[in-house]
Amino acid sequence: MNKNLLGAAALVLATLLFNPAWAQEAPTADRTATGGAQTLEDIMRRQEQLKLDESFRSENLGNPANAAPITDQLGTRGGISDADAWRSIRYNKIDPTVQSPGPANGVMIQDEGIAWYKLREGPVITYGGSALLGIIVLLVIFYFVRGRIMIDGGPAGTTIERFKPVERFGHWLLAGSFIALGITGLITLMGRSFLIPVLGPDAFATLAAGSKWLHNNIAWAFMLGLVMTFVMWVAHNIPNKLDWQWLKAGGGIFTKSHPSAKKFNAGQKIVFWTVMVLGVSVSLSGLSLLFPFQMPMFADTFGVINSVLGTSLPTDLAPHQEMQYANIWHSIVAFVMMVAIIAHIYIGSVGMEGAFDAMGNGQVDLEWARQHHDLWVADVEAKQDKGGSS
Secondary structure: HHHHHHHHHHHHHHHHHHOOOHHHHOOOOOOHHOOOOOOOOHHHHHHHHOOOHHHHHHOOOOOOOOOOOOOOOOOOHHOOHHHHHHHHHHHOOOOOOOOOOOOOOOOOOOOOOOHHHHHHHHHHHHHHHHHHHHHHHHHHHHHHHOEEEEOOOOOOEEEEOOOOHHHHHHHHHHHHHHHHHHHHHHHHHHHHHHHHHHHHHHHHHHHHHHHHHHHHHHHHHHHHHHHHHHHHHHHOOOOOHHHHHHHHHHHOOOOOOOOOOOOHHOOOOOHHHHHHHHHHHHOOOOHHOOOOOOOOOOOHHHHHHHHOOOOOOOOOOOOHHHHHHHHHHHHHHHHHHHHHHHHHHHHHOOOEEEOOOHHHHHEEEEHHHHHOOOHHHHHHHHHHHHOOOO
16 A cells, blocks of 8 residues: 555544544435424434434425415415525525625534534543653653663764754754644643643633744744755655665664664654654644635545545535644644654653764764664765765
């Protein structure tokens, strides 16, 4: 399965989580007893967010051709009753005239926000928060079981340049902005539940407003760092046959072996592509949230998924639904990135001796470099012998 299909499958999974109703077929209901109106079973299925064919209501909007003669009772209604008119509003089947034009102003009723709110306040916070705590606990356990990965035989005492200043700037721009975005994002998403009881509503209101402002503006630094690191390192992160050998050996993380690697090993390549793919995704959904109703993406995305996988995801979305999908997707992707980056921070700091120096001052111990990136060291030394640069 290629990357496009994997991405599509992940989006379908998130979509099904957002509205479990799409994962189930709607049974054919007998509404003869109610004259075509909804039944108790319809109401119960809707409350449980199960699949429900709403066409018996959404398409029953009245028909002027069926109007009674004007001399008859209700003939002045023109074939459309108040209930018909409200159903038109309920299913966004009208073309209203509004005083303040805008892509969302003409939508008078949009009740999918209830499902969005329940998902946001329930599974997203519960599973996302659990994933963050879980990875921290696992890394603590791993540290005490495996211990710190040391330099065999100790440091050589001489160093080699691992990353140039511009590379370190791009890395720290991306890393620093992501950490700030993660903290402010968590405050915005989870603060109401966890911080109001501690800080009180007034203090939290100030904190939340500041977090939102920082989050929206630091996002530009994150996107710039994403572009910089991609341009500088994409050539070094193309997968090759060495990566499979590195993965089979566990990268020396679980054992004391040291598989050969160039400037970036397979583990670092996984982190790189995870950050790049998810970083682009979280940036796009973030831009959609920064410019409400101006950058709808999910209707077109669902259309592509339907054409590839043969699914029947909705492609006619109200502007509010687009924003709700963007918000949920933004949160899910951000949580996945935070889990990956926490593991990356661990191995680049306390988990491995000498690793932090690579991004700290750009110079790493020569023995460390030979232990973890022997082919890269050989290439640098060969260029130096020929009078070239690293």
